[in-house]
Amino acid sequence: EYLGVTEYSKERYQGNEFAGVVTGLAWTAVGGEILFVETSLSKGKGTLTLTGNLGDVMKESAMLAHEYLKSHAEDLGLNPEIFSNWNVHVHVPEGAIPKDGPSAGVTMVTSLASAFTQQKVKKNLAMTGEITLRGKVLPVGGIKEKILAAKRAGITEIILSEENKKNLEEIKDEYLKGLNFHFVKTIMDVLDFALLKTKVNRPVKL
Amino acid sequence: EYLGVTEYSKERYQGNEFAGVVTGLAWTAVGGEILFVETSLSKGKGTLTLTGNLGDVMKESAMLAHEYLKSHAEDLGLNPEIFSNWNVHVHVPEGAIPKDGPSAGVTMVTSLASAFTQQKVKKNLAMTGEITLRGKVLPVGGIKEKILAAKRAGITEIILSEENKKNLEEIKDEYLKGLNFHFVKTIMDVLDFALLKTKVNRPVKL
Amino acid sequence: EYLGVTEYSKERYQGNEFAGVVTGLAWTAVGGEILFVETSLSKGKGTLTLTGNLGDVMKESAMLAHEYLKSHAEDLGLNPEIFSNWNVHVHVPEGAIPKDGPSAGVTMVTSLASAFTQQKVKKNLAMTGEITLRGKVLPVGGIKEKILAAKRAGITEIILSEENKKNLEEIKDEYLKGLNFHFVKTIMDVLDFALLKTKVNRPVKL
Amino acid sequence: EYLGVTEYSKERYQGNEFAGVVTGLAWTAVGGEILFVETSLSKGKGTLTLTGNLGDVMKESAMLAHEYLKSHAEDLGLNPEIFSNWNVHVHVPEGAIPKDGPSAGVTMVTSLASAFTQQKVKKNLAMTGEITLRGKVLPVGGIKEKILAAKRAGITEIILSEENKKNLEEIKDEYLKGLNFHFVKTIMDVLDFALLKTKVNRPVKL
Amino acid sequence: EYLGVTEYSKERYQGNEFAGVVTGLAWTAVGGEILFVETSLSKGKGTLTLTGNLGDVMKESAMLAHEYLKSHAEDLGLNPEIFSNWNVHVHVPEGAIPKDGPSAGVTMVTSLASAFTQQKVKKNLAMTGEITLRGKVLPVGGIKEKILAAKRAGITEIILSEENKKNLEEIKDEYLKGLNFHFVKTIMDVLDFALLKTKVNRPVKL
Amino acid sequence: EYLGVTEYSKERYQGNEFAGVVTGLAWTAVGGEILFVETSLSKGKGTLTLTGNLGDVMKESAMLAHEYLKSHAEDLGLNPEIFSNWNVHVHVPEGAIPKDGPSAGVTMVTSLASAFTQQKVKKNLAMTGEITLRGKVLPVGGIKEKILAAKRAGITEIILSEENKKNLEEIKDEYLKGLNFHFVKTIMDVLDFALLKTKVNRPVKL
C-alpha cells in the first residue's frame, strides 16, 4: 500500500485573508487543537460537497449550516438564488486525521457565511459550539483543552455558547489572560461578531 | 481523531417562538428526557433531509409525517403545491447522541405541520406517540420516565395516545400534579390541540 | 441513546373505514398476530416508498403488488396513467418491530388496489399468502398460529391460498368455529372477494 | 419480528398459459427442484427490476438476458424501441428462499423473449444453462438432480447446453425414460425451440 | 438456497467470429486459464455495465478502457459521438467464478475497440497486461502459467507487455514452441496488432 | 478466482511527453516509491472519475484539486466553462496496489492543471504534499524514503512543502547531491514551478 505518514504538528492561527476560512477548536485524545474550516464556491446547482475525513455527525453540521443560511438568506442580506446557483465545497484539513462530532457547527456556519458574503472574518478569532436548525448554539465539551490550544496558537478572541460560560470557572486565571470571550446564544450572535463588514481582497462576484 | 466531548445536561422547555420547533419526550437508558424537533423549509423540489444522528426507524417517522401531511393537505387548509415547491429539513439536536425509535412520530408531524402553516405551537406542550400512515396514534413505552422528565423541564401540557392512558395509573399522583394530559386517537386530534390559530412572528411566505 | 421502549400488545381488528388499510396475518416467535398494511397516495411520478422496518423480502412483496396492478390496470378498471401520476407509500405499523417474509403479499396487493380504486375492503377480513408476478397466490407457513390470532382479534373472514387448505385439518374444530375461509388461487380471486364495490367516504379523486 | 415460516414443497409444472413464465431447473442442498421465472412488462423508460431474493450472479443473468435481446432485437423480429418504452420486472418465486448462480440464464432469456414477443412457450418444457453476452450457452452442474426433479414435476422436454450431453451418461436409463433432450449451443437455439409461433391469449399490445 | 454447482473445465480458443469477443489469459490458484471478454453495444446514453462477478480492480480496467477509447476516438477513426449514443456492456463468463485484478486491461480495451469498430480480432490470439489511462501497457504476473494455458487452448499468438519479455527466459523452449510473442509498450501497439482491417459478418451500424 | 499476480518493480521517471501525467512520491511499508498520476479529459458534464484502487482520503485529494482549479480558473487563464463541458478521469497505476493518504495532493492538482491547460510539466520533476481547499500546501511524512526513491528513479527536481524543509537536515548530504529542492507554500507556487509555458504535442482542443 502507498500511504502517507502522518506528521503531527501543532497549528498556529493563519490570518483572515481568505473568505470562507474560519478557525475552530477541537478536542483530541492528546489535548486541544485548532482546526480550519475552508469553504469554496463554484458555479453549479447548489450541491454541498464535504471533504477532510469527516464523520457523519460532522457532515450533518455542514448540512445544518447550509440549510440555516438558505432559510435566513434575507436576514443576512443575501440573494436567495445564490444557493441554487453555486455549489459549496467544505473542507477541513488535514486529510489523514478522522474528525467527527457536532462542535464545529459554529465554525462551519461562519465559514459558509463568509464564503457567501465574501466578508472577512474577525482577526485572531476561534470558536467552538454545536448549532441547531432553528439557530441555537449549544454547549460543547473539552472547553479547557480547547482554550489552552487557542492560546498556544495565537488566538485572542474566542466564541463560546453562553451555556459554556460555567466551564471557565474551572480554569486558572493565568490561562485565560490575553483571551477575550464572547458568549453567544444564537447563530446570528456568532455571525454578528465574527463577520466583518469589509470584503476580502479580490472577492468572488456572486 | 478530532471528536467532541459530549456534555450531558437536562434540557428545559424553550418556548413556542419558532414555527416548526416542537417538544418531544424521549426515553433513555438513564431516564426520561425532553427533545426538540426542528423543521426548516427552503425553496426546492420537495426533498426531505433528516439530521441529528437519527436511526432508520426515527427517519421513517419523519417520512410518515411528511407523507401524511401531503395526502391530507386540504384538511389542513394547505395548498398541495407547497409540498413540491419547498424542501423540508428536519433536525433533532443534539448531534452527538444517536436517536431511534418511532415515539417521536407525533412530535415530527406537529413540527412539519407548524412549519408548513407557520402557526405557533401551544405553549408548555410536550408529546410522545407513534404515528401510522392512516393517521392513528399508537401507544409507546417509557411513559413514567417521560412524564417525570416533562415536569422537570417545565412542561404543563402533555399529549399521549389514548392507549397510554392506562400507564398513568401506575404513577403517583404527586408526580402528575400540575400536568394536563390530552389523550388522542389520531394525528388530527394532535394537530387540533397542538397548533394554535396564530402565526409566528415574521412568518415565512409559502 | 434516545430509544423507544416497545410495548407489545395484541391488536384488534380496526374496521374498514379507510381506503388502503388491510388486515394481514403474521407469524412471530411468540405466536400469531394481526398486522395492518396501510397505503397512501400522493401526486408525483409514480415512486414507491416503503416504511415500517421492513426486510428486503417484504419490500419485494410490495414491489410485486405495485407491478402486478400496473400490468393489470385494465382488468381492474383503472386508468393506467394513475401509476405514473401518483406516488405510493406503503407502511406497516409498528415501527419498532422488524418485519420480513413474503406472506404479506396478498395483504399488500389488496391494500394498493383499495388505495387506487378508493373502494372499501370487506369487513372483518384478514388474509395471508405470498404473491407472484403472474398473479398466483402461494401457500405460507404458520397457519395455525395466524388463525388463532385472527379469531382473538375479532376477524370472521379469512383468505388463504388453496394450497393452505390442508393446514386446516390439523386444527381443532372449536378453533375454527365462527371463521369463514376463502381459498384462492390467484390475486384476482383475492381482489374479487376482498374489494367491495362501494367507495370509502370522501374518496381521493385520482 | 414478524417472519413467515417457510413451507418447503416440491413444485409441479404449471402450464404455458402466461407469456413470460418459463420453467427452470435448480440445484439445492436437498436435491433438484424446478423453479419459475416470471417476466412482466409495464410502460416506462426501460428499467429492469429484479425480485425473488436473488443473489448478484443471478441478477447478472437477467441483465445479460435483457442486453442480449436488446442487441439482437431485429433477429427476433422485435421493434428495438420497445426496450426503451417498457420497463421489465423479472421475479423468481418463492421469496423466502435465497437463490443464486448463473444456471437460470437460459430460463431468464426465454422468459424475457416470451414477454417481449407475447409468444407462448413450448409445453412441458424446462431448461438450465448459463448464458453469455455473445449468446453462448455454457454447461452447468447438478444435471442429474435437476433431471430427476424435472421428471417428478411432469416435465417431458429439457433444454441443456451441448456441453452437458456427457453428463447424461452417468444417469440410469430408467430415469431418462419419457424425457426428450434438446442440446443447444446458443441462445438462438434455445429460443428457436422454446418459443412457439402462437401468441398467448389476450396478449399485451407492445 | 438454489445455487448452481460450478463445473470447472479448461476452455479452448473459440474463434474470431464475433465483434467484441477477445481472449485473455488469467492466473488462478490452480494454474493458468484463458478467459473471454465480451462487449455488446446497445443504443443509449453512453453508460457502462459490467457483469461476470468482477472485483473492483477489474471493473476499473473496463472504465480505463472505455475512457481511453473516448479520449483517443480520432486516432482510431471513430466518431466521438458514438460514445454518448451507445451503451456498453462488458461481460466475462463464467458467472460463478469471482474475478479480479488489472491484468485483463489489454483484453478489455481490445474488446471495446472491436465492438466500436466492428472489426475482427486477429485469429488465435490471446493477451494479458495492465493498461493505464495514458495508454501504457504494464507487466503482469503469472506469465508462465498463462502461456501454458494459452498453448493448451489452441492459441498461437500472444501479446505481452515488453516489460514481461524477461519472464520468457525462465520457461523451457519446448513450452514456447508454436507460439508467437508480440511485445507491446502501448495500447496503440496492442490495437495495431490485434484489430484486423476486415469487419465482422453482419456488423452493427454505429 | 481469477487474480493477477502482482509483480513489484521499482519505477523509473518516464518523461514529460503527456499532458496530465505527473510524478509523485509515495511512502510504502517497504520504502519510498515514485508513482504517476494520470488525468484524461473527455467531453461530458463535468463529472470526476477516480481509478487505481484509491482510498477515500486519496479520492478527496482529487476532489480538492478539481474544486481548487474550478474556483481559480481565471488565475490560471482557463475558461470556467471547460469544467462543466469536460469529464475528468484521474488514474493512478498500478491497479493491484491499494493507495491512500493525502500526500498526492500536489501531484493531483498539477496533473489536472496540465490536462486542462495542455501545458507540459517540467522535466525530471517529482513532488509530494497535501493540499487544502484554500490553496495551502501542507507537510507530509516519509520525506527521507521519498527522496531516496526519487533519486533512484532519475528525478532531479523535487517540490516539497516549506514546512518539510526541516526534514532535509536529517538526511546525509551525499543522498541529496544532484537533487534541486523547491519549497512551496501554496498550490500556485507549485503550478508556477511545475507547469511549463509550452504545450504538449498534439494538444487536445478544449
Ligand SMILES: [Ca+2]
Ligand atoms: Ca496538525
Ligand SMILES: [Ca+2]
Ligand atoms: Ca470547532
Ligand SMILES: [Ca+2]
Ligand atoms: Ca441534553
Ligand SMILES: [Ca+2]
Ligand atoms: Ca417523542
Ligand SMILES: [Ca+2]
Ligand atoms: Ca402490537
Ligand SMILES: [Ca+2]
Ligand atoms: Ca399477511
Ligand SMILES: [Ca+2]
Ligand atoms: Ca417449493
Ligand SMILES: [Ca+2]
Ligand atoms: Ca435454471
Ligand SMILES: [Ca+2]
Ligand atoms: Ca472454465
Ligand SMILES: [Ca+2]
Ligand atoms: Ca488477461
Ligand SMILES: [Ca+2]
Ligand atoms: Ca511498481
Ligand SMILES: [Ca+2]
Ligand atoms: Ca505524492
